[in-house]
Amino acid sequence: MLTLKLITEETDRVIRGLEKKHFKDAKETIAKVLELNDKRRSTQNQLDKNLAEVNSISKSIGFLMKEGKKEEAEVAKGRVAEIKEGNKTLQSEMDQAAEDLQNLLYTIPNIPHESVPEGFGAEDNVVERMGGMETELPKDALPHWELAKKYDLIDFDLGVKITGAGFPVYKGQGARLQRALINFFLDEARNAGYMEIMPPTVVNAASGYGTGQLPDKEGQMYHCEIDDLYLIPTAEVPVTNIYRDVILDENSLPVKNCAYTQCFRREAGSYGKDVRGLNRLHEFSKVEIVRIDKPEHSYESLNEMLAHVESLVQKLELPYRILRLCGGDMSFTSALCFDFEVYSEAQKRWLEVSSVSNFESYQANRLKCRYRDENKKTQLCHTLNGSALALPRIVAALLENNQTPEGIRIPKALIPYTGFDMIK
Known part of the structure; x- marks a missing residue:
């Protein structure tokens, strides 16, 4: 399986190699790989930000309760619940993107060494x-x-x-x-x-x-x-x-x-x-x-x-x-x-x-x-x-x-x- 590092850093070389092997729809397939990888990474980044926000709010709830600011604490709890519910959707989207990416990578052949001659058969x-x-x-x-x-x-x-x-x-x-x-x-x-x-x-x-x-x-x-x-x-x-x-x-x-x-x-x-x-x-x-x-x-x-x-x-x-x-x-x-x-x-x-x-x-x-x-x-x-x-x-x-x-x-x-x- 080609590494994501190779595909993202040397995209043109990968496409040329796949075309040399006469892999059908090489450009479209690699574009789909990059799209799924971007989606997976952006979703993971959002999940990480949400987790940091939840941790921060959770710490503030304790202080608010100690200060007697019960209503503010309840609002904060509501925000935590809202973020966690949204995370379920994000996690599902990220898992699906990762699965689709893995399955797509399995269908892509290795790229040939530079010494491999051109040819069909x-x-x-x-x-x-x-x-x-x-x-x-x-x-x-x-x-x-x-x-x-x-x-x-x-x-x-x-x-x-x-x-x-x-x-x-x-x-x-x-x-x-x-x-x-x-x-x-x-x-x-x-x-x-x-x-x-x-x-x-x-x-x-x-x-x-x-x-x-x-x-x-x-x-x-x-x-x-x-x-x-x-x-x-x-x-x-x-x-x-x-x-x-x-x-x-x-x-x-x-x-x-x-x-x-x-x-x-x-x-x-x-x-x-x-x-x-x-x-x-x-x-x-x-x-x-x-x-x-x-x-x-x-x-x-x-x-x-x-x-x-x-x-x-x-x-x-x-x-x-x-x-x-x-x-x-x-x-x-x-x-x-x-x-x-x-x-x-x-x-x-x-x-x-x-x-x-x-x-x-x-x-x-x-x-x-x-x-x-x-x-x-x-x-x-x-x-x-x-x-x-x-x-x-x-x-x-x-x-x-x-x-x-x-x-x-x-x-x-x-x-x-x-x-x-x-x-x-």
């Missing part, structure tokens, strides 16, 4: 760099859903039987490959200084609002209505919410956490060849890295996170590219976001496997996640996170890009985790 994203190994496949190369069937690795039909489309069943070496990737990613994160967390995969509404999934992505989350709980779309939600309403010591920053969880996304309206197989699922495994940092260090942290994710795709020997997302393709909450994509040689297309983002103080303001600086003043933290990595499309690319006439080759870095070097 994925076609306007900028390729930062590319890397990885070139792949040469046999002429009869198969997409991963055919390979999964051929080698009995993943049963999509069985998943439909048990649950529905988008909930595959991993079997045999397919299940072992999943577990190997999870352990590999967690070990790599731990070696990079991230403390492992095993959080709940169900969160309350306050957690959803804290990281910005609510109200923006409410329709994309599985909701347990009776208990008003949500299945997490990413470990970002529970892990970042560990620091909700927390004041950290400056010397403890940056905080570095990682977590493996199952993730759940409704993906309403998703269909067609681009979501076939593992390309888009309702339930999937992912390792997430999360950082809480000081504002002046957060972009250094972002670069470290990018280097970490890049090292993972390099060790998996996959062709990859890193994209700097344009204003129109960024998430609601991010200030700067980079996507990692790996190339699927069999599908002849790029598959997104990670987003690494700096949210600056946007999430921290919602979370009231702060740190105490050397002057003992509390400041908002910056929050960052990234997928390191999401499994489904990594598995798809690994199966497709490593197929040979003898079987599917396992990258060298994964062999100690799988216990086999070839799927046959």
